[in-house]
Amino acid sequence: MQWQFWIIQTLNSVAFGGLLFLLSSGFSLIFGLMRIPNLAHGAFFMLGAYFGYSLLARGGNFGLVARAAGLGVGLLGIALERLVLRQISGNEQGQVLVTLGVSFIIADICLLAWTGDPMPLPAPLELRRPLFIAGYAFPTYRLVVLAIALVAAVGLYFLMERTRIGAMIRAGVDDMEMARGVGIPVSRLFTLVFLLGSALAGIGGVLGGPILNAYPGLDADMLPLALIVVILGGAGSLLGAFVGSFAVGFLYNFGIALVPDLAYFVLFLPMVLVLVFLPQGLFGRVQL
Amino acid sequence: MTRWNAIWLAVAAALLIAVPAIIGNDFYVNMASQVLIYALFALSINMMLGFGGMVSLGHAAYLGLCGYACILLTINGFDQLTAAILALAFSTAMAGLFGMLSLRAPGLGFIMITLALGQIVWGIAYRANTLTGGDNGLRLPARPVPFGIDLSSAPRFYYFALIVVALALFFIWRFSRSPFGASLKGARDQPRRMSMLGHNVWLIRWLTFVMAGFWGSVASLLFVYYNLFLSPHALGLQQSAEILLMAILGGASSLAGPIVGAAIITLVKNVISTYVERWNTLLGMVFVVVIIFMPYGLVPGCQTLWRKITTPKSTPGNIA
Numbered sequence: 001m002q003w004q005f006w007i008i009q010t011l012n013s014v015a016f017g018g019l020l021f022l023l024s025s026g027f028s029l030i031f032g033l034m035r036i037p038n039l040a041h042g043a044f045f046m047l048g049a050y051f052g053y054s055l056l057a058r059g060g061n062f063g064l065v066a067r068a069a070g071l072g073v074g075l076l077g078i079a080l081e082r083l084v085l086r087q088i089s090g091n092e093q094g095q096v097l098v099t100l101g102v103s104f105i106i107a108d109i110c111l112l113a114w115t116g117d118p119m120p121l122p123a124p125l126e127l128r129r130p131l132f133i134a135g136y137a138f139p140t141y142r143l144v145v146l147a148i149a150l151v152a153a154v155g156l157y158f159l160m161e162r163t164r165i166g167a168m169i170r171a172g173v174d175d176m177e178m179a180r181g182v183g184i185p186v187s188r189l190f191t192l193v194f195l196l197g198s199a200l201a202g203i204g205g206v207l208g209g210p211i212l213n214a215y216p217g218l219d220a221d222m223l224p225l226a227l228i229v230v231i232l233g234g235a236g237s238l239l240g241a242f243v244g245s246f247a248v249g250f251l252y253n254f255g256i257a258l259v260p261d262l263a264y265f266v267l268f269l270p271m272v273l274v275l276v277f278l279p280q281g282l283f284g285r286v287q288l
Numbered sequence: 289m290t291r292w293n294a295i296w297l298a299v300a301a302a303l304l305i306a307v308p309a310i311i312g313n314d315f316y317v318n319m320a321s322q323v324l325i326y327a328l329f330a331l332s333i334n335m336m337l338g339f340g341g342m343v344s345l346g347h348a349a350y351l352g353l354c355g356y357a358c359i360l361l362t363i364n365g366f367d368q369l370t371a372a373i374l375a376l377a378f379s380t381a382m383a384g385l386f387g388m389l390s391l392r393a394p395g396l397g398f399i400m401i402t403l404a405l406g407q408i409v410w411g412i413a414y415r416a417n418t419l420t421g422g423d424n425g426l427r428l429p430a431r432p433v434p435f436g437i438d439l440s441s442a443p444r445f446y447y448f449a450l451i452v453v454a455l456a457l458f459f460i461w462r463f464s465r466s467p468f469g470a471s472l473k474g475a476r477d478q479p480r481r482m483s484m485l486g487h488n489v490w491l492i493r494w495l496t497f498v499m500a501g502f503w504g505s506v507a508s509l510l511f512v513y514y515n516l517f518l519s520p521h522a523l524g525l526q527q528s529a530e531i532l533l534m535a536i537l538g539g540a541s542s543l544a545g546p547i548v549g550a551a552i553i554t555l556v557k558n559v560i561s562t563y564v565e566r567w568n569t570l571l572g573m574v575f576v577v578v579i580i581f582m583p584y585g586l587v588p589g590c591q592t593l594w595r596k597i598t599t600p601k602s603t604p605g606n607i608a
Contacts, residue, residue: 031396035396094583096343096396097532097575097579098575098579100529100575101572101573101576102576103572104529104568104575105569108569109569220525223407224403224404224408227401235397261416262415264410264411264415265408268408271408275393276392279393
């Protein structure tokens, strides 16, 4: 019984950490390259979950639905970047506040379209049955979520470290003016990174749907967690987002399970320690 | 110019004092009290924003810290004055801690850290059922009775809020014209030169953060006295964003700006939300439109317009 509790909570933590990685890796990349903390990122996650709900209700295949929702949210991200943020380029504070305004609009439209009731997303049938290993039951779906997050992490690592586009993005993160100077199309990279980051958030929303449900306020619940991941792990770094996501996943999940009253306070302490001793975060590439 | 300013001030003061007599209706007098409370919130956040260039998205945290502290102390048997003083002291001390953390990262990091801190306070208020009553919130038994004056009627509470806000305004006005205010503006525009001149830029910013936290806590006390109730909904990200928007909409570089912004947003919100449910969409759109088209806010915008009209066309140089 006691063992089962720890195993289940650990698995919940890593699955939640995987979701947080899908959310915060995009946030961190966008921030690292463009210096915009995209405060609409939580709303993108929630929108992905709602898109997933509607598409699944029409009988879509889960994997396809996740990709479609990711694409939809990604296109919205491009629209935000091209149509709104471009208008005020150079005004960083203005850009932050505009993304906050956009997140309010998205959240309110979701409330209008999908009502205030929590919408449970059904997990794929074949993943609903628990997996039995050595007499212990493991929730299959969460294992799959973790696996997908790990695949995404490896994929992003190869994209960033082993491809030409990744090298361009890294160059842009490290020194934007030099990158422009040597002919890297920074403007197109912005759009690409925004597409990638938003799409990851949308896919994360669909994958998180069966665990968290889609509900109003999901955006405001997830956004601070993504911020804390980036504060802990450091901005603009994939490794930082990875380590930070699983750290926050563990802290938050065990916090809720063991001291439900103080679940948020548990997140506060590591944030204080990191800010005091390592203000750039554990693996930060850029100044926060 | 100063004579004109004095006349304007006298007219504004007379109007504000006459508000309950002019409108007479308790509902609208209460709305005026709300405007005053939000004006103080906006003025306090503007100490950081307007003079220091620090954008905080966690100002509603003081509602949580000071508001819950005041209610909990009162419920647990402290008299109103002691509860208020202890709550203010606690909240201001927390502002000191939050300031130390947020100022570790200047610029964009400051926005993210204040937001995260604000949401942590919200999360604690929401989750710590045994302490804060969770989603149900907490009730303050009664308004305080300063010097034996009962504040339960709408006009009396309005005057109470007016006196507090006037005191705060006087302090913030002195603050903005003091050498310290000047050094804060210097720290905003030229931090490196200010350090070269021997100013401790970090300390200037931190002290401003703490003072803004103190006046935000005073506004929180008024908020709790007015509503006699506090729940986590009052201290979410939306509240912080609304307060910030008030200061930006009115014009962060002036003293009148945040007051005008608070009045407009509070009135529009009250009027709109009786007719339509979509206040959040409107709030978001106002946010986007104001920041794209009116980054300096209404009051400075109108001032430049006024100058454009009154000055001869041959000198367009003094606009901008």
